[in-house]
Amino acid sequence: MIFRLLAFPALLVACSLSAREKLNVLFFISDDLTATALGCYGNKLCKTPNIDKLAAEGTRFTRAYCQATFCGPSRASLMFGYYPYASKATGYTSGRKEVGADKDSWAQHFKKNGYHSARISKVFHMGVPPDVSKGSDGADDPESWNEAYNSKGPETRVPGRAEQLSNNPGGLKKGTGSSQSFNVVEAEGDDLVHSDGKTAQKAVELLHKYKDMEKPFFLAVGFVRPHVPLVAPKKYFAPYPLGKMALPPKIPGDQDDIPQNSGNRRTTANYKMDLNQQKGTLRAYYASVSFVDALVGKILDALETNGQRDDTIVIFTSDHGYHLGEHDMWQKVSIHEESAKVPLIICVPGKKPAVCHSLSELIDLYPTVSRLCGLQIPGNLQGKDISGMLDDPAVKVRDAALSSGKGRLLRTEKWALLDYGKKGELYDMEKDPKQYDNLFDKPEHADTLTALKAKLKAKLNEIGKNDLNLNKL
Numbered sequence: 343m344i345f346r347l348l349a350f351p352a353l354l355v356a357c358s359l360s361a362r363e364k365l366n367v368l369f370f371i372s373d374d375l376t377a378t379a380l381g382c383y384g385n386k387l388c389k390t391p392n393i394d395k396l397a398a399e400g401t402r403f404t405r406a407y408c409q410a411t412f413c414g415p416s417r418a419s420l421m422f423g424y425y426p427y428a429s430k431a432t433g434y435t436s437g438r439k440e441v442g443a444d445k446d447s448w449a450q451h452f453k454k455n456g457y458h459s460a461r462i463s464k465v466f467h468m469g470v471p472p473d474v475s476k477g478s479d480g481a482d483d484p485e486s487w488n489e490a491y492n493s494k495g496p497e498t499r500v501p502g503r504a505e506q507l508s509n510n511p512g513g514l515k516k517g518t519g520s521s522q523s524f525n526v527v528e529a530e531g532d533d534l535v536h537s538d539g540k541t542a543q544k545a546v547e548l549l550h551k552y553k554d555m556e557k558p559f560f561l562a563v564g565f566v567r568p569h570v571p572l573v574a575p576k577k578y579f580a581p582y583p584l585g586k587m588a589l590p591p592k593i594p595g596d597q598d599d600i601p602q603n604s605g606n607r608r609t610t611a612n613y614k615m616d617l618n619q620q621k622g623t624l625r626a627y628y629a630s631v632s633f634v635d636a637l638v639g640k641i642l643d644a645l646e647t648n649g650q651r652d653d654t655i656v657i658f659t660s661d662h663g664y665h666l667g668e669h670d671m672w673q674k675v676s677i678h679e680e681s682a683k684v685p686l687i688i689c690v691p692g693k694k695p696a697v698c699h700s701l702s703e704l705i706d707l708y709p710t711v712s713r714l715c716g717l718q719i720p721g722n723l724q725g726k727d728i729s730g731m732l733d734d735p736a737v738k739v740r741d742a743a744l745s746s747g748k749g750r751l752l753r754t755e756k757w758a759l760l761d762y763g764k765k766g767e768l769y770d771m772e773k774d775p776k777q778y779d780n781l782f783d784k785p786e787h788a789d790t791l792t793a794l795k796a797k798l799k800a801k802l803n804e805i806g807k808n809d810l811n812l813n814k815l
């Protein structure tokens with residue numbers, strides 16, 4: 343039960359002493375998880391029953407976009423409520439240091455307003471696997487938390503069946519993108535061998551501890567999978583035999599109208615992956631996603647068993663999306679749909695389940711959840727309060743979403759403009775949702791392009807202009 347009627351103290355006294363005036367917040371953030379891998383977003387192969395169940399109980403957003411398509415700037419942006427363009431948090435390891443001391447993070451805002459705030463594992467940037475192997479803090483912000491825990495894990499140094507699924511294991515040539523390669527381990531042992539298994543166990547422990555706490559809690563739980571290395575207990579690989587894996591369609595000439603840049607060179611050709619290596623990568627990614635899903639289920643079970651579910655807002659998302667072979671591209675940094683769009687589920691007690699197609703951004707979480715919990719929304723935040731969408735999914739608060747990676751994505755309901763300066767991509771998302779036909783240079787769409795470019799320029803002028811720093815990616 344949730345009590346807002348403070349004018350009626352008799353009612354409060356009549357009810358359980360553990361009842362709180364404010365809702366708790368349980369925030370899940372996965373790493374490098376694309377929406378296309380989840381059952382609730384239409385994937386027929388990858389098994390995610392627990393996340394699907396949460397989606398069926400809450401509002402699932404179909405057009406939610408990250409503000410940067412790699413870890414550091416995306417996480418700094420959503421946690422501090424500013425576009426990367428508006429802060430100096432534009433590099434791979436960005437965090438508080440770049441954002442500055444004068445801004446309260448989302449968690450810190452809750453901490454300052456009567457919440458007990460806690461973090462487990464990766465919420466701000468952490469290097470995966472280096473920080474995970476060491477159990478170190480990465481770019482964490484200690485000011486945000488009353489308590490914080492890292493989940494040290496062995497990553498690839500675990501017994502099991504190991505594979506390197508690329509003939510270019512050193513990664514791509516200098517200047518062409520990532521050195522992150524597809525290391526896979528089907529690990530011996532149970533969930534608790536791994537960082538994420540320990541994270542879930544700690545979350546269950548904290549939820550139990552918070553049962554009798556007077557303060558409401560803000561608990562942020564970060565999972566490091568399905569970020570590479572693709573290491574998970576071998577039981578999660580079992581449902582995904584190689585022969586069952588279906589890659590996205592390979593369309594001849596698909597890449598011919600995509601301007602080459604450092605954001606989209608993580609291709610099958612550059613990684614030198616044969617068909618079995620591509621399917622093996624998909625298989626290991628799905629196994630990693632199912633591993634995360636099982637752990638989400640474990641934590642939500644604890645929330646239910648403790649009787650906390652009716653007092654807790656549950657949010658599930660990822661720091662950005664990921665390519666799993668669309669346009670023969672892999673990984674992140676590109677600003678195509680699969681990389682810039684994120685899964686987003688917000689489940690608020692007492693609100694009807696819904697699917698919301700309105701445009702939203704990860705920086706909307708800070709103001710929205712502040713509003714839902716009855717906290718003031720700091721006036722300087724750049725996100726918008728989208729809580730109205732949770733009462734009525736037809737509500738719209740923005741006519742375009744902005745993301746960034748190598749270039750800038752302006753996404754309206756009908757159009758996607760991928761702007762790289764002189765070059766770019768333009769897609770009609772109603773007719774061509776998979777982004778096969780780049781209309782950027784087509785004269786018949788010149789007026790649309792001009793209008794979208796003007797809209798993008800106006801937005802950037804409004805929010806700040808620090809371009810992302812793609813060094814070390």
Ligand SMILES: [Ca+2]
Pocket residue numbers: 373374412413569661662
């Ligand atoms: Ca990431």
